Amino acid sequence: LLGTKTQEQHYERLSQFVKRLKDNDIVINLDKCQFGVQELICCGHHFDGNEIQHQPHNAEAILCLPRS
Numbered sequence: 001l002l003g004t005k006t007q008e009q010h011y012e013r014l015s016q017f018v019k020r021l022k023d024n025d026i027v028i029n030l031d032k033c034q035f036g037v038q039e040l041i042c043c044g045h046h047f048d049g050n051e052i053q054h055q056p057h058n059a060e061a062i063l064c065l066p067r068s
Contacts, residue, residue, distance in 0.1 A: 001042065001047065002014060002017060003047075003049075007036070010036060014035070041055065
């Protein structure tokens with residue numbers, strides 16, 4: 001996740017990130033990437049630029065686990 005306030009900052013940080021990947025021979029799957037979005041859901045959390053919220057269905061799944 002790259003969080004920035006402006007599109008210019010986003011492109012600068014993205015460029016630095018891609019350079020680090022290349023320098024370390026790390027390959028990413030572009031089909032699983034999202035670029036320049038205002039909000040997204042990742043790892044069970046909703047990021048919208050103002051706040052981070054957990055997804056309620058994930059909490060419900062954990063609360064419904066059987067207790068031993």
